[in-house]
Structures are given as C-alpha cells and as structure tokens.
Amino acid sequence: MASLTNRSKVLEQTPLSFMESLYLPNIFKGMAITFGHIFKKKATISYPEEKRPFSPVFRGLHVLNRDEEGRENCTACGLCAVACPAEAITMEGAERQKNEEHLYREEKYAAKYEINMLRCIFCGLCEEACPKDAIYMSETFAPSNFTRQGFIYSKDELLIPNPTTDKEGYEAARGLREAQIKK
Amino acid sequence: MIGMEILQIDLFLFLEKLLLIGGIITFSLVIAMYTTYAERKVAAVIQDRLGPNRAGPFGLAQPLADGLKLFFKEEIIPLTSNKVLFIIGPALAMMTAMLTSAVIPWGSSINVFGRDVSLQIADVNIGVLYVFGVVSLGVYGIMIGGWSSNNKFSLIAAVRGASQIISYELAMGLSLIALLMLTGTLSMKTIVEQQMSGALGGFLGWNIFYQPLGFLIFLICVFAECNRTPFDLPEAENELNFGYHQEYSSMKLGFYLFAEYINMFISSAVVSTLFFGGYDIPFVNETTLAASWGGNIVAVMGFAALFAKIVFFLFLFMWVRWTIPRFRYDQLMNLGWKKLIPLALANMLITAIVILWLNK
Numbered sequence: 001m002a003s004l005t006n007r008s009k010v011l012e013q014t015p016l017s018f019m020e021s022l023y024l025p026n027i028f029k030g031m032a033i034t035f036g037h038i039f040k041k042k043a044t045i046s047y048p049e050e051k052r053p054f055s056p057v058f059r060g061l062h063v064l065n066r067d068e069e070g071r072e073n074c075t076a077c078g079l080c081a082v083a084c085p086a087e088a089i090t091m092e093g094a095e096r097q098k099n100e101e102h103l104y105r106e107e108k109y110a111a112k113y114e115i116n117m118l119r120c121i122f123c124g125l126c127e128e129a130c131p132k133d134a135i136y137m138s139e140t141f142a143p144s145n146f147t148r149q150g151f152i153y154s155k156d157e158l159l160i161p162n163p164t165t166d167k168e169g170y171e172a173a174r175g176l177r178e179a180q181i182k183k
Numbered sequence: 184m185i186g187m188e189i190l191q192i193d194l195f196l197f198l199e200k201l202l203l204i205g206g207i208i209t210f211s212l213v214i215a216m217y218t219t220y221a222e223r224k225v226a227a228v229i230q231d232r233l234g235p236n237r238a239g240p241f242g243l244a245q246p247l248a249d250g251l252k253l254f255f256k257e258e259i260i261p262l263t264s265n266k267v268l269f270i271i272g273p274a275l276a277m278m279t280a281m282l283t284s285a286v287i288p289w290g291s292s293i294n295v296f297g298r299d300v301s302l303q304i305a306d307v308n309i310g311v312l313y314v315f316g317v318v319s320l321g322v323y324g325i326m327i328g329g330w331s332s333n334n335k336f337s338l339i340a341a342v343r344g345a346s347q348i349i350s351y352e353l354a355m356g357l358s359l360i361a362l363l364m365l366t367g368t369l370s371m372k373t374i375v376e377q378q379m380s381g382a383l384g385g386f387l388g389w390n391i392f393y394q395p396l397g398f399l400i401f402l403i404c405v406f407a408e409c410n411r412t413p414f415d416l417p418e419a420e421n422e423l424n425f426g427y428h429q430e431y432s433s434m435k436l437g438f439y440l441f442a443e444y445i446n447m448f449i450s451s452a453v454v455s456t457l458f459f460g461g462y463d464i465p466f467v468n469e470t471t472l473a474a475s476w477g478g479n480i481v482a483v484m485g486f487a488a489l490f491a492k493i494v495f496f497l498f499l500f501m502w503v504r505w506t507i508p509r510f511r512y513d514q515l516m517n518l519g520w521k522k523l524i525p526l527a528l529a530n531m532l533i534t535a536i537v538i539l540w541l542n543k
Contacts, residue, residue: 021522022522023518024399027503027506027507030506030507031502031503031506033506034229034502034505034506035229035502037228037229037230037231038228038229040231041231042228042231042232042233043231043232044231044232044233045233046233046236
C-alpha cells in the first residue's frame, strides 16, 4: 500500500541472530551508557535551597513601586486596569490631603488597589501601560493560599517596602528590578 | 543447662553461635534497609536525578522514615483471603531469605578470650546443597502470598514466579555442578579456603578464573531467583499491579520488600563466596599477614573484603535494574530452557572432560 506521507519507515523484523539472542553484548552496551550517566550533570536541583535563574523577561507577581523617598508612584489613572485583558485589576482613586505629601508622589493616589492573582494571566500589559513606572512584575511566582479570597492581593501585599523605614527590603526589591532592566 | 549437657554442647559454643546469629540477622536487616536507600540513590544518579536527600544528611535517614511509614500504615487483610496463609506468606519469604546466611563463611575465625570463634554460623559439609534447598523454599513465600490474596493479578504473578524460579533453578544447579567438580566439596568454608591458596595471594585461585561461563550462568540465575529486573515478572508493576504482594499493606508488604533486598544481599554473598574467594583479600597472603599483624585484624580485614565484594554485586543488581527492561514471558522461558540449560550442560561436560584429561 502506498504511504500517504512517504515518511513511514519499513520495520524489518528478522529473527534475532545468535549474538543478539545472547542479549549480553547489548546489555553491556546499555550498562556502559547508564554508568556514564552516573557522572553526568544532574538535571534536577534541590529546589527550595537552589533556584534556577529566570529569563530577563520573566513575569512574576506584581509590585507597586515607590520612589526614592518612599512615596507611592501610582496615581490611580486606571490605564493598567484598562490594559488588563483578564480584568484582574480594580482600583479606587483618592485625592491627596495636605499632610500626605510624604506618602504619595502626585495629587491623586490609589486608595484601593487590588489584583486578583487567579484571574491574572501574567501577560505584563499592565507594566507596559503604566506611565508612572508604578507597577512592575517581579520574579516571585507560585503564590499559594487556602482560600480564593486570599488570592486577591491588596496594596498590603503589592507595595514595595518603604525605603525610609525598610531600606534593605526596598533595595533588594529595586536591585532585582534594575538587574532585570539591565538584562 | 541440663539439656545442653545431654546434647554435649558446650555452653560457650551455644552463646557464641547465638551472638553470631543475632549479629548476622541484625547486619542483614541493616544492610537490606540501606540497600533500599542505595537503590533509590543509584536509580537517581543513573537517571540524572539527585535522589533522596531530605531526611537527615544526604537522606541517610530515609530508610528509617520508610520503615516507620510502613509500621504506621493500616493493616488490611482482605475478607476473601485465606487469613492463615496470608500471614504465613510474608513470614516465609522473610525466613527463607534469612536462612541462607547460616552457611556463608563471613570471615575466618577470630580469637576472643582464648577461644577461636569461627565467623560462620554452621560449617555444614553440604553447604551448597543447603543453599539450594533454602532457595527453592523461597518460592513458597511468593506462591502462598499470591494464592492466599484471592486476587487474579496476585495469582498470575505467583504462578509466573513459581515457574520462573523452578526453570532457573535447573540452570543454576547445573552451573554449580561444574564448580563442585572443581572443588570436590560442598562445604562453603572449604571452597573459600581452596580459593585462598591460589597464586597472587589467592587472587588467581578464585573460581571465576576457572568457571567464567559457570559464573555467568549462575549470576543470571541469581537475578532470576531474586526476582530482579530483567526477571521481575512476578512483580511487574505495570502489567500485574505489583503482582503477588498487591493485596498486602503495612509491614506485611514491608516484609516482602525487605525479603527481596535480603535475598539480594545473601545472593551477593553466595556469589562472592563461591566465585570471588569469599573473605579472601586479593594479592595478600593472609597467613603471613596474620603472623605479623595478629589473626583478629586479618579476620576483620577479610570480612571487609567480603563485604566490598558484596557491595559490588549489590551495585550490579541495581545497575542492571536501571539499565534494561523486563523480559517478556516467552523470552524468559526461552532464555532459561533453550539457552542457559544447554550452556550449563555443555559447561559441565567440558569441565568434566578437562578434569579427566588433566588427571590422566
């Protein structure tokens, strides 16, 4: 019968020759291969202690950014929410009061900012849409929780550590960010 | 100890043997435990993985955790099973696995408080025959376990196991007959001592150099007797759902698994003893060394040598397991009856002719 694709290979099934029927030569060949694998580089790592490097464009959980003085960048313009194809982002804007200049960079800020991590598809469009460099995606991934409610991240979970109170945490987070940009 | 006096057994001999039996059983169990760890580790490195490394340093507490887990599992005896036999099965498997260790010479004798203590439980003058007898009993563990489970898979596995073990026992026996023609004795201790008297500190006296084909056949049969890959048809995870121990749980299952590893250990010891000089240290003349270093140290070194050989064979068991797939049932029978038995017969005849020709 003519084959449809001309790619099929004819399988020859001749009875085993004497050497083949002894199995041993081929078993030794196989054993040499497996023995060689003992010294090969392992494909697995001890995960929680060791982690694999991410690609420079890796998109993990979101971080809400602050500037050097610890003021939130977000102005609640809503561009990220509009850009979001999964409609995972909701926010409520509020006007900055007189004594809040040290908290928010511009006159308007996000009083409520929530991302539903179960809806989020980690496409990174929010990051691209943001005109204020207020949201970016980190290398943290695989969030876990017991309830669906727990996957709705509010500002508490999203905000980067404040550089005025927690300098090390802020620098660690920024460092990752800068390394990401450089790459 | 009136009974002892009637039997004319020295009390110290009794104590000495009791200690030795306890020691060897404990030793076999610990080795079997760590063989499971080694198996997982070897499997891992051969498959480019890391293997167990969570419990304790390098995962060394893993076998303890596994054992503990088995103890805590629920013990299920199926309602339709034959309860007595269901319990006897794993016990028998474990017992026959341990029994063989009685005739293996684990070392020469050590001197304790002026008494020469032989590191062999019983120097039976039919040692090899005894090994055969016990090994043939091993099939009952599988048969009884598989049959009493009242499960089709288990039954098929048990029948497979029985026919496999019986078929390979023939070739095993025939390959050993050639060896016994050379040694002229069935005592394991004498066989080792004969090998120790060879050239190069005993190295050239090892039976492997006189019976290479016999060794090969014996080794293949040992793999089959231990139900190890490529002959693990009675277990056959993917076609028989673990075969004869499918219905077993908790420590009864543990006994079956353990018995397999003890069998491996003891088989390695038998192979080392029969073909690789037992406790003979290669390239070393034990008698001259004992004169300068003292007999006890040399005895311990001899035991270490035997242990090294055993470890090599244990590794070989695992190495083969993670290299080749299982034989099909017809291939297994063809290999056993059409290849190994004629080969063993030819080996036997050639050995006999050479011995006769040399003695003429």
